[in-house]
Amino acid sequence: MSRIIAGAAGGTPLTSVPGSLTRPTTDRVKEALFSRLDAFDVISGARVLDLYAGSGSLGVESGSRGAGTVDLVEFDAKASGVCQRNADLVNGVVGRKVVTVHRSKVESFLERATLDASWDLVFLDPPYPLDEPALSAVLAKLNAHLAPAAVVVVERSSRSPEPDWPQALERFAEKKYGETRLWFAEPSVPDAVQADEAVDGQAEGAGSN
Template identity: 85%
Template sequence: MSRIIAGAAGGTPLSAVPGSLTRPTTDRVKEALFSRLDAFDVIAGARVLDLYAGSGSLGVESGSRGAQAVELVESDAKASAVCQRNADLLNGVLGRKAVTVHRSKVEPFLDRATPGDTWDLVFLDPPYPLEETALSAVLSKLAAHLAPSAVVVVERSSRSPEPEWPEALTRFAEKKYGETRLWFAEPYVPDAIDRDDISAVEEAETAGP
């Protein structure tokens, strides 16, 4: 059973999407991912967007660890209902509405976003069959709504090619965990210094999961 790993609701079990509608991120991968995000110092106070949210596990984990506001976007009715149960669970623990659920397809959701809608941390865990061109289109729409120091995390099969990043995004790291590969990107800024201590984080992870 999936759970919230750390933070205000650490150890709390999460509801799972029934059947094989989604491909949940394993606790092993989630723990490694959030260790890296903690090293980047991008969670506390962040505005988080969890696209193709499934059960909402990644977004809810962020909320438990101190994100200011979390939005879960999921189009499937059953999965969206699970997102809502998990959001209600965390909101109850925190005593405030930190997590909001949107039942919507990803591209229309981004099309409706206003110029003032920006996020500091974004998760994309699309279905593996999603074509690379479709993922690239989503990343292009997303790029206009990122804070300057935002981090974008794309989860794909380890057999999938690297995402086709739009010009507005730059990949700065990637990590493979068995059948899962995580890609990390940030807004492209000409002549910007690379995110600090990436190599140190990579070295530290060699002893991890």
């Protein structure tokens, strides 16, 4: 049985989605993932988006660990119901509505999101049948809603190729855990901005001599 690993609701069992409707992240992978995210210091106070949420395991773990807000997006009726039960559990422990469940297709949710909606941490754990072009299209839609220092985590089969990142997203790490591979990406810095920062750094160095 899956559980919340740490934070306010640490050790609490989670409701799982019945049958084989979803591919849940194992506690081993989840523990390794959140250890890395803690090292990145991106969870506390973060606006978190969990796409293809399944049971909502990754999103509610973030809520338990101090995220500011968490949005779980899941289209399947049974799975979204499980998301709601797990969200209610964490919200009850934390004492406020941290986690919100949206029953929606991922593409529709991102298309409806307002221009000022942005997230600091995004999880994508799409079902295996979702092909690479479809995943790439979702990443392209997501890009408009990322905070400048956002972290995007894509979970795929270890046999799947690296996602085809849109131009504005750049992979900075990846890790394989058995049959699972995690890809980490962040908004890329345009070449013009990098050049300006290099020039500014050279000017500061010249001024200190």
